[in-house]
Amino acid sequence: MxxxxxxxxxxxxxxxxxxxxxxLSLPVFSKSQFSAKEVINKVYQEVKNSEKKLSExxxxxxxxxxxxxxxxxxxxxxxxxxxxxxxxxxxGDFNVPFxxxxxxxxxxxxxxxxxxxxxxxxxxxxxxxxNATGHAFNSIVSITEKEDHKxxxxxxxxxxxxxxxxxxxxxxxxxxxxxxxxxSLSDGKAFLGEKVYRSESATNQNNQKIANMLFDFKMxxxxxxxxxxxxxxxxxxxVTTKQLALMGATLANGGLNPxxxxxxxxxxxxxxxxxxxVVSGLYENSGAWWTEVGLPTKSGVAGGLxxxxxxxxxxxxxSPRLDKAGNxxxxxxxxxxxxxxxxxxxxx
Ligand code: GLN
Numbered sequence: 001m002x003x004x005x006x007x008x009x010x011x012x013x014x015x016x017x018x019x020x021x022x023x024l025s026l027p028v029f030s031k032s033q034f035s036a037k038e039v040i041n042k043v044y045q046e047v048k049n050s051e052k053k054l055s056e057x058x059x060x061x062x063x064x065x066x067x068x069x070x071x072x073x074x075x076x077x078x079x080x081x082x083x084x085x086x087x088x089x090x091x092g093d094f095n096v097p098f099x100x101x102x103x104x105x106x107x108x109x110x111x112x113x114x115x116x117x118x119x120x121x122x123x124x125x126x127x128x129x130x131n132a133t134g135h136a137f138n139s140i141v142s143i144t145e146k147e148d149h150k151x152x153x154x155x156x157x158x159x160x161x162x163x164x165x166x167x168x169x170x171x172x173x174x175x176x177x178x179x180x181x182x183x184s185l186s187d188g189k190a191f192l193g194e195k196v197y198r199s200e201s202a203t204n205q206n207n208q209k210i211a212n213m214l215f216d217f218k219m220x221x222x223x224x225x226x227x228x229x230x231x232x233x234x235x236x237x238x239v240t241t242k243q244l245a246l247m248g249a250t251l252a253n254g255g256l257n258p259x260x261x262x263x264x265x266x267x268x269x270x271x272x273x274x275x276x277x278v279v280s281g282l283y284e285n286s287g288a289w290w291t292e293v294g295l296p297t298k299s300g301v302a303g304g305l306x307x308x309x310x311x312x313x314x315x316x317x318x319s320p321r322l323d324k325a326g327n328x329x330x331x332x333x334x335x336x337x338x339x340x341x342x343x344x345x346x347x348x
Contacts, residue, residue, distance in 0.1 A: 036089040036313070039338065040079045044091045047333045048077070060321030060329035063301040068199030072098070072302065072320040079334055082245035083313040086258040090242055097238040098318055099196040101300030102137065102154070102326075104182070104234040106273045106281070107247065108162055109153035111181045113269045115167040124165055127219070128158045130276065137283045137326060138206050140213070149217045154280035154298070156231075157210050157219075163234060164220040164227035175230050179237065184264050185250045185257060186243040196302075197236035204232060239304070241316040248306045248314025274308060282332075285325045293336050294345025305331030309344055 051059060064070035078092040112124045129150025135142040138156045143149050151158040169177030183190050211224035211231075220227055239247070250257045251273060255265030265273070277296035282289045289297060297307040303320035305328045315338060319330035339345060 036081045036083070036087075039341075040081055040089060040091045043334050043337050043341075044077070044079055046337065047330055050333070051330070058329070060323050062303075062320045063322055063326065066196065066200045066203060066301070068196045069099070069302055069320070074321050076303070076318060076320055077330055078241040078316075078318045080241035080245035080316045081313055082242070082249035082258070082316075084249055084253040084258050084311065086246075086249070088242055088245060090245075093318065094241045096318070097193070097240050098304060098320075099193050099235060099300070099302040100190075100237045100239050100244070100304060101235045101302045102159070103244065103298045103300040103304050103306050104237060105154050105159040105162075106251075106277050106298050107182060107185060108159065108166070108178060108234050109276060110265050110269050110273045111178060112153075112162045112165045113272060114181075114265060115169075116165065117266070117269075122165075124153075124162065125272070127165070128153050128161050130279065132279050132286060134284055138210070140206070140209060143210065143213050143217070149214075149219055152276055152280050154276050155283065156207055157214060160207070160211050160224075160227050160231045161214055161219055163231040164214075164222055166230070175233055178230065178234055181264070182234075182237055182247075184260070184262065185247040186239070187246060187259065190237050190239050190243055192233055193236045193238040196238075197233055200232050200236065201229070204228070207231070235300075241304075241318045244304060244306055244316035244318075245314050248308045248316060251308045252310055252312055252314050254311075274310065277308070282327050283325050285323075285327065289332075293339045294347055295335065295339055297335060299327040299331065301326045303328045303331065305335060307335045307339075310346070 062072050062074050076093045078094040080090040080094050082088040116122050116124055130152050133142040133151050133155055143157050153159055153162045166174045168174050171177045207228055211228040214220045215224040251270050254267040255270045256263050274296040277298050278290055280286050281298040295307040299305050303318050305317045308314045317331035317334045319328050321329050323329055
């Protein structure tokens with residue numbers, strides 16, 4: 001009896017400790033009781049160590065088709081993990097801002113959905129398309145090969161369309177509207193990287209072709225160079241892994257920013273965004289990625305990679321060396337490791 005009571009008391013105390021630490025501490029990985037800090041420290045070291053065996057080619061290459069990106073330090077490496085209670089843990093170069101590039105695509109897609117949520121006559125999804133292209137992110141072939149020219153919001157053609165459909169918002173300016181929204185997903189400190197923006201604008205002839213073709217095919221109605229300019233600006237938004245992880249945590253939290261507690265997106269808009277990250281987040285490698293990792297993920301050519309574990313947390317990695325499809329090599333190694341170690345595949 002006494003023993004039973006003692007046990008009950010002990011269990012009660014233990015439960016309290018677990019509850020308190022779960023609410024204060026950061027993502028506790030359910031299957032083990034490792035804290036996020038321990039997990040990212042371990043994975044950070046493991047990825048660095050296993051890299052020693054890789055050839056230069058396997059280590060990847062910093063993007064150079066945008067001159068400003070070529071100047072990035074290839075050794076930058078940061079991991080941040082943010083949970084739906086607003087807790088964040090980071091390691092490495094987590095205070096270094098980098099351009100968000102294509103990781104802006106899922107979020108801007110979300111803003112277009114939001115801007116048109118009450119418009120029964122216009123469907124962003126119908127106009128842009130939602131299917132995998134099987135081609136590179138900047139493919140021109142994929143626009144011409146299908147009769148309806150539709151792609152999806154994660155590749156350049158679809159993303160330029162999406163940016164074209166944004167409204168002016170209270171800011172009376174589509175770009176300011178987009179930047180304010182991007183900031184509302186995080187800590188409000190993201191900004192336009194003028195150098196990257198100018199560098200990409202001076203060299204984006206391929207994207208100019210895509211934008212002009214979209215106009216010719218009547219996929220967009222405004223001046224295609226205005227749509228492209230806004231798209232390029234969105235790609236040039238500067239974030240750290242901490243901010244990116246928080247943006248991901250807003251998605252993991254069903255559209256509610258875990259720090260500001262403001263609702264930014266609806267739950268159903270978040271489902272659309274995450275679905276598109278599954279379909280095409282790593283472009284032509286998305287199928288293999290899904291099979292192996294099983295988390296909605298989005299990459300950017302500056303070396304950012306963001307994975308979302310719904311209802312729990314988001315992991316952001318920054319490392320500029322990329323594989324051939326334009327996805328961060330270390331970023332993929334980190335997320336793959338965490339997913340496999342903790343069995344995060346959403347279909348398991
Ligand atoms: N701004 C880049 C481009 O359009 C984005 C590409 C990317 O991150 N994959 O080329």
